[in-house]
Amino acid sequence: MTGLDYLSIAAILLIGVPHGGLDGAVARRVGWPNSIKAWVTFHFSYILIAALVSIFWWIYPLASLTLFLIISGIHFGASDIRHIMEYGENHWLPIIAHGGLVCIAIPGFQVSAVAPIFTVLIGENGGSSLLQAISYLLYPYLGVVIIYFGFSLKNGKWKACALHLFILLLLAFWLPPLVSFALYFCFWHSRSHALRIWENIKPKERSKSLIETFVYSGVAWLVALCFFWYFQESADSALLQLTFIGLAALTVPHMILVDLVDSKLHRLIS
16 A cells, blocks of 8 residues: 555545544433433444444455445535534435545546555455446446536535535546545544534533543544554554455444434434
């Protein structure tokens, strides 16, 4: 990996991952009790789901990466437009257009650069098969994007989102995949998520939520260091596995809480 790749992974782990540290605040906002028993139950459930995802990846790597790309696309797509969605709106066109950035555009634009990453994550045969499937989806996806751009011209409130997507697609086309993903994940998705959640946390609970975020992030980084140390003989492979399998493990409980529970109850998901 290059120096930019290492810097991108560092940004993903140090800047992007902590945005999930606000999940405790989200849980309380949707009505999760504030007792010790409820606190233990929430964290045990969160860790259990993350562990099960990791185990599933270990047994079924190709299926796991495929599902991770799909759910990430749904999560990112919904998050990118959440700030302008009105109650009851259900625009699948923008969701697909924005959601396809990570799961279709980045690997589809940078096949040769993504292939070694997929090989590390799921093996050479699985990676080749998945990239081939993504390549078949690239042009239909770009067709959806063009339709979305036309839709945004007729519906003014979507213009800013469409412009952001256009810029992100250009970055995905020109930059290495880890770099473009890090820029999107850290400075678009994570930033907007954290700001929206923070604005909806009661002022008296903000100090507690901030402490939780630092603690959860610290625990995640400690686990990451232990994992990296254990696999230090193959540092690059361990770093890639740590980053993306770890993201998958954390994304599933995060998505259940944010995109299902919080969305259903408050329509304030990120």
